[in-house]
Amino acid sequence: MFKTLASPMKCLGAALAALAVAGCAAPSAAGWTTLIDGAAGLDNFSRVGEANWTAADGAVQASAGGKDPAYLVTKSSYRDTAIRVEFWASDDANSGVFFRCADPTKITDETCYEANIFDQRPDPTFATGAIVKVAKLGAPMIKAGGQWNTMEITAKGTRLTVVLNGTRTVDIDDAKLASGPIALQWGRGTIKFRKVQVRPI
Numbered sequence: 352m353f354k355t356l357a358s359p360m361k362c363l364g365a366a367l368a369a370l371a372v373a374g375c376a377a378p379s380a381a382g383w384t385t386l387i388d389g390a391a392g393l394d395n396f397s398r399v400g401e402a403n404w405t406a407a408d409g410a411v412q413a414s415a416g417g418k419d420p421a422y423l424v425t426k427s428s429y430r431d432t433a434i435r436v437e438f439w440a441s442d443d444a445n446s447g448v449f450f451r452c453a454d455p456t457k458i459t460d461e462t463c464y465e466a467n468i469f470d471q472r473p474d475p476t477f478a479t480g481a482i483v484k485v486a487k488l489g490a491p492m493i494k495a496g497g498q499w500n501t502m503e504i505t506a507k508g509t510r511l512t513v514v515l516n517g518t519r520t521v522d523i524d525d526a527k528l529a530s531g532p533i534a535l536q537w538g539r540g541t542i543k544f545r546k547v548q549v550r551p552i
Contacts, residue, residue, distance in 0.1 A: 396423035413537035430530035437546035442496035444540030480520030
């Protein structure tokens with residue numbers, strides 16, 4: 352007996368319905384969930400603080416704000432996770448990728464882990480590629496200003512690693528924070544994010 356195949360329009364409708372439920376943060380075949388893809392993805396974040404976050408020129412970006420840093424905070428919480436970020440920073444940018452944040456409404460380098468993006472930080476041991484107040488740079492500082500960069504963060508149990516442009520800058524054990532959302536910071540200068548992905552590990 353032959354089975355009746357669903358009509359193409361019915362299949363298309365089902366696919367569109369699935370996409371509507373999944374939204375922009377649908378998992379990929381490799382297990383990665385894409386939160387920012389080019390200029391798409393602002394809807395996957397809540398805003399904390401004042402900054403001019405916009406989707407333009409193939410990226411989500413900010414270049415001005417209030418006197419305090421501002422953040423895009425994920426609506427989901429993460430525990431054991433790999434985070435992959437493509438970013439562009441001006442030479443004077445003060446930014447970072449915060450993860451395992453204890454309170455999604457109060458983002459600091461003490462209530463979250465902060466993988467720093469700050470070439471001009473007064474204490475260069477915690478500059479770009481370090482985890483602020485937790486892990487100093489384990490390699491010579493890599494300047495991120497004025498170019499596109501890739502940062503890969505792995506948080507599995509107490510082990511935290513950061514790889515910046517292919518160089519491991521942090522490899523440490525720390526048990527202070529176990530889980531929480533991810534936050535992208537604008538603090539100074541211009542910061543652009545054109546790809547942000549997460550994957551459970």
